[in-house]
Amino acid sequence: MKMRGARILLESLRCEGVKHIFGYPGGAVLHIYDELVKHAENLGITHYLVRHEQAALFGAAGYSQATGQTGVALVTSGPGGTNAVTGIANAFMDSLPLVVFTGQVPTHLIGNDAFQEADLTGITRSCTKHNYLVKHVEDLAPTIKEAFYVASHGRPGPVLVDLPKDMTAQEIEFSYPETIEVRSYKPQIYGEHKAVKKAVKAMLTAERPVLYIGGGALAAGAFDEVRELAEKLNLPTTCTLMGLGGFPASHPLSLGMLGMHGGYWTNMAVNNCDLLISIGARFDDRVTGKLSEFAKGAKFIHVDIDPSCISKNVPCDYPVVGDAKIVLQQMLKEIEEQVNDGHQISTHSAWHEQIAEWRRQHPFWWKEEGDVIKPQYVIHELHRITKGQAVVSADVGQHQMWTAQLYGFDTPRNWLNSGGLGAMGYGFPAAVGAAVARPNELVVSVVGDGGFQMVLNELATIKQYNIPVKILLINNGFLGMVRQWQEQFYEHRYSHSNIEVQPDFVRLAEAYGIPALRATKMNEVTHTLEKGLNTPGPVLIEMKVAREENVFPIVPAGAALKDMILA
Amino acid sequence: MKHTISLLVENEYGMLTRVAGLFSARGYQIDTLNVAPTLEEGVSRMTITTHGNDHVIEQIIQQSRKLVRIIEVTDMTVAPHVEREMVMLTVSARPGEQRQEVLSLVEIFRAKVVDVSNDSFILEMTGNAEKVGAFIELLKPLGIHDIVRTGPVAMTRVAHIKAQKLKDDDEEFSELTLNEKV
Ligand SMILES: Cc1ncc(C[n+]2csc(CCOP(=O)(O)OP(=O)(O)O)c2C)c(N)n1
Numbered sequence: 001m002k003m004r005g006a007r008i009l010l011e012s013l014r015c016e017g018v019k020h021i022f023g024y025p026g027g028a029v030l031h032i033y034d035e036l037v038k039h040a041e042n043l044g045i046t047h048y049l050v051r052h053e054q055a056a057l058f059g060a061a062g063y064s065q066a067t068g069q070t071g072v073a074l075v076t077s078g079p080g081g082t083n084a085v086t087g088i089a090n091a092f093m094d095s096l097p098l099v100v101f102t103g104q105v106p107t108h109l110i111g112n113d114a115f116q117e118a119d120l121t122g123i124t125r126s127c128t129k130h131n132y133l134v135k136h137v138e139d140l141a142p143t144i145k146e147a148f149y150v151a152s153h154g155r156p157g158p159v160l161v162d163l164p165k166d167m168t169a170q171e172i173e174f175s176y177p178e179t180i181e182v183r184s185y186k187p188q189i190y191g192e193h194k195a196v197k198k199a200v201k202a203m204l205t206a207e208r209p210v211l212y213i214g215g216g217a218l219a220a221g222a223f224d225e226v227r228e229l230a231e232k233l234n235l236p237t238t239c240t241l242m243g244l245g246g247f248p249a250s251h252p253l254s255l256g257m258l259g260m261h262g263g264y265w266t267n268m269a270v271n272n273c274d275l276l277i278s279i280g281a282r283f284d285d286r287v288t289g290k291l292s293e294f295a296k297g298a299k300f301i302h303v304d305i306d307p308s309c310i311s312k313n314v315p316c317d318y319p320v321v322g323d324a325k326i327v328l329q330q331m332l333k334e335i336e337e338q339v340n341d342g343h344q345i346s347t348h349s350a351w352h353e354q355i356a357e358w359r360r361q362h363p364f365w366w367k368e369e370g371d372v373i374k375p376q377y378v379i380h381e382l383h384r385i386t387k388g389q390a391v392v393s394a395d396v397g398q399h400q401m402w403t404a405q406l407y408g409f410d411t412p413r414n415w416l417n418s419g420g421l422g423a424m425g426y427g428f429p430a431a432v433g434a435a436v437a438r439p440n441e442l443v444v445s446v447v448g449d450g451g452f453q454m455v456l457n458e459l460a461t462i463k464q465y466n467i468p469v470k471i472l473l474i475n476n477g478f479l480g481m482v483r484q485w486q487e488q489f490y491e492h493r494y495s496h497s498n499i500e501v502q503p504d505f506v507r508l509a510e511a512y513g514i515p516a517l518r519a520t521k522m523n524e525v526t527h528t529l530e531k532g533l534n535t536p537g538p539v540l541i542e543m544k545v546a547r548e549e550n551v552f553p554i555v556p557a558g559a560a561l562k563d564m565i566l567a
Numbered sequence: 568m569k570h571t572i573s574l575l576v577e578n579e580y581g582m583l584t585r586v587a588g589l590f591s592a593r594g595y596q597i598d599t600l601n602v603a604p605t606l607e608e609g610v611s612r613m614t615i616t617t618h619g620n621d622h623v624i625e626q627i628i629q630q631s632r633k634l635v636r637i638i639e640v641t642d643m644t645v646a647p648h649v650e651r652e653m654v655m656l657t658v659s660a661r662p663g664e665q666r667q668e669v670l671s672l673v674e675i676f677r678a679k680v681v682d683v684s685n686d687s688f689i690l691e692m693t694g695n696a697e698k699v700g701a702f703i704e705l706l707k708p709l710g711i712h713d714i715v716r717t718g719p720v721a722m723t724r725v726a727h728i729k730a731q732k733l734k735d736d737d738e739e740f741s742e743l744t745l746n747e748k749v
Contacts, residue, residue, distance in 0.1 A: 125585060126592045130635040133580065150635055182640040184577055308629035311622070 002547055005137050006031035006168040007039065009101065012144040014043045015176040018072050020436050022048050026076025027116060028103025030386040031168040036049040048436060048465060051457040053080050055429035057087020058455075061096050062430025063437045065416045068221065070152050071433065077103040078116030081162075082123065086423055088158050089127040093420025094242060095219060097156035099147050100128075106166040108134055122161050129157030137170040145177045154187030155306040156219055175222035187305055191322035191330050199277075199301045199318040200334040203233055204343045206275035206299075208351045212258070215242030215419070216280015216304060217324045223412050225328035226279060227251070232335060234348050234356055238266050240281050241404055242419040249408030250388070255355065256408075259287040260555045261401040265358035267553070267561040270295055272354075277301045280324045281314040284420070293560035303327045342349035362553070362566055364405055371521045375399060375474050375545040377407040381526055382444065382472065385533060390442040391434050393417065395427030395451035398480040401551045403446050425454035431469045432462060442533065443468070449475040450499055459512040462538040470533055471540040473505055476547050484550045488565070516540040568600070569618045571650060571721045574631060575639040578604065578611040585634055586613060595619065595627050599652075599718025610638065614720045643721040652719040653693045654703070655681070659710030660688040669709060676702045687712065694718075 003011065009032055013021070023031045038045055048057045053075045060071030071091075075084050081102040091098045105114040121131045130150050132143050143161060151159040171257050203209060211230050217223075226246055230253050231235045237247045238255040247254055255266040270276065276298045281287070288294040291313060301318040302310045310319045320327050341344060368375040379402045383497050384391070388408055393416035394400040400417055409415045416434055418426035431445035452473055477500035509516035515535055519528035525543065532541035553564040574730065583602060590597050601614045606705050617627060631640045643650070660666040660683075669688060673680060678692035692702055696719060703714070 121581060122584070125588050135580075156634075176694055182635065185635045281640070306633065308626060310628060 001174060002171045003174045004169055004171045005140050006035040008140050008174050009144065009168065010035050010045065011174055012041055012141050012176055013045060013072065016148045019044060020046050020048065020063060021072040021074055022050055022056040022433065023074030024050055024053050024056055024076065024080060026080050026103060028077035028105060028165045029074060031165065032074065048461065050429065051460050053083035054087050054425065055455055055458050055461070057084050057091070057100065058426050058429035059433035060098050061087065062393060062433030064096045064098060066413055067431065067437045068413060070099055070148055071556035072099050074101045077105055078118045081118055081120040085123060085127065088124055088160065088428060090418050090421040090423045091158035092127045092129065093287050094418065095156050095215060096158065097151040098158040099151050100158060100160045102160060102162050104133065104162045104164040107164045108210055110164065120160065124160050127162045131160040131162065131164045134164065134167045137167050138174045140167060141174065145180050146182060149180045149182065150185060156260050170447070187321045188321050189326055191320040192328040192437040195318065196327065196330045198333050198340055199320055199481055200331055200465045202275055202299060202301060202318055203277065204338055204345065207279060208273045209235050209275040210269050210273040211237040212276055212278045212281055213237060213239045213246040213321070214279065214281025215240065215337050217243060217246045218412050219413050220280060220324035222279065222325040222328050225325055225332065228332055229328055232332065233345060235277070236352065238270065240287055241417065243281060244404060244415045245409035245412040248410040250410055257404050260527050261405065261551050261553065264362035264553055264564065264566060265355050267353045267564055268358045271562045275299050275301065279303045279328065282309045288313065289555045290558055290560040298346065368522065369546070373519060373525055373545045375541055375549055376402050376406060377522065378474060378525055378543050378545065379403050381529055383407045385529055386442060390414065390444045391438060393427050393431035393434055393443065393445045395447040396422045396424045397448040397451060398484060398551050399446050399448045399474040424451035428452060428455050428471060429458050432458060432467055435467045435469050442470070442546065444470045444472055445567065446472045446474065448480060449473060449477065449502060450479045459514055461511060463514055465513050466537050468537050473540060473542045474545055475505065475542055476549070477502065478544050478547060487550070505542045506541060514538050514540055516542065518544065520540040520544045569616060570624050571643040572615045572617060572627065572717055573641045573643050573721055574613040574637055576611050576613055577636040577638065577666065578609050579636060582636060586631065586635065589630055589634060589668060593630060598711050601718045601720050614718070616719055643723065650719045651693050652696065652699055653691065653717045654699050655715050656690045656711050657713040658688055658690060658706050659712065661686045661688060665709060670703055671686065672702070676736040678702065685740040686694060706729050
């Protein structure tokens, strides 16, 4: 059947199994919106109207983080596209599969400085995995097919498809390609046998190994394999900020998060290990601290689907390129074989005892001080009340680090945050995406008063669609993380980090028609949380917390892990 | 160290900016760049010379491989290969002694005179970087008015045609061994 391009786009989305898209209309995408209102229901596609394009991207990213599926966003040309750029860059840094459709001026006007024209493929070239400008309507369906393929295969990432308005108007016969072959894009899935063998041998001979899990392990869906490997070889296991939930936090082998705000025991274990086994992590500077001091006495095994990640920051001794899940399966098999050949598996009991001792010396802690609410306690209570089962989406700042430290994630895809880009404003819209994807689960968005004010317009979105996000606002009246650095590294000079001039958040939420609660004293925390979390639909829970609380431990920028400040 | 990287790419809209953008975004240097079609329609060969330590070169190769429209990336420098660039120069060639001197250099370097005027020549010469460099240096005192260089292109040597080549061409021989040492 002949259809116009706009309809072909929607039919293609259906073929890709897309159920939800986040978007915002404008002139260049009006044909698409017209088809949406006519056909979306038949096609089983629901469009969510956000209140700013950045939220469409963050929503799609949250959707993807919470499910592993490809998130989809639709925005108009020019300002719609430029507003989306932060969200695209975020997905690029955190390797989230997204397909972003942007409107573009009609092909005959491209390059003429037409109304609402922006060179979106040019602007996003360095923050997309790949992007396309569709110039012929017959390319539309194959391009969409390829866009979804590229976004989700290999190391995932955002892909942008720029759609000139005439491409959505012209008519053509619709047929969706069944298969796709991109000769120039063939990620390596299986690890080389020799490399696997060598890595396993190193694992079996290590005396103080640490298993180090990054976001790539989650992307590969390697949860079971990670756990099996850790248990089989008795490996103390740490997760990066992006890898949290990749190994159960409550597991006896779990070390929690490492890096700038990692546990003392975790960083000490990494610092003193003789073998660091990295699965889908990238040795980010927030993880390693001073590179030349990082795990100085250790050999490195690095499993990654992206060869450019291997030896990028730290020279790797045992590289294995491949999909984390597949490579771990290969490794588990290889372990069997080497054990059958007489290799012993060590219990590493002295090593575990040493790490436990470090943990006893300096566990996570906070000081109670009278009535004032301690933010760490709020997260602790959140974990207790939700039994660690909620989907938690944090924004960026101190509250993010406390959540990462104290809300133990036992399963993958329950932890959402902007790790690589560290984009304030992510937490709330991402929670919207997660709640759309997993409507029957409790979704809590832990936000700071700074980041929340960047995106609080989305209160209208959750009201409109009755999306049951529980916003947990940790209000300290400061850009807390900035204030902490100014306190610790700039002699208390609080330059432009005080945001105590702010709305009454409870009344603000109520103005949007959203119920809201507030706690101002320690003894109100539990009750307020319980009440808020049990309120059906969207709700805002404000915690007025201690204004100048700090996140500890902290590894100062550029310092070695072992030089973390504990209090 | 200097490296010659050869990239086989899908020849489509924006390809050059993708590659150039990758280099600039990650702080790599492009010393020379050459792009031209191959036998296969829609596929181009880019030859980039760059420099950096082993780590930087490895990253350049791996990051380039990630670009979705790049089919193949080869560091030509690690294997025996032949490298050539072409230079064109407008040089002074007033009738008499100067003209004779230019012509004798043309002869020695196996260059060509491709355009003649009253008092100047346009010369064309191909060779590896050293040869081109030497040619330019010798012409300088005679007066170079204009110069264009293509930047190197490179081809891997196939082992079994090596012996053949050695017999065919003495000049080739010295250059091949030179490249091998690099
Ligand atoms: C878009 C953006 N701008 C600036 C920053 C720098 N930054 C990092 S944390 C932070 C403070 C966040 O304050 P708030 O949202 O109140 O959270 P808190 O740290 O107090 O928990 C800032 C400004 C950022 N990460 N993102």
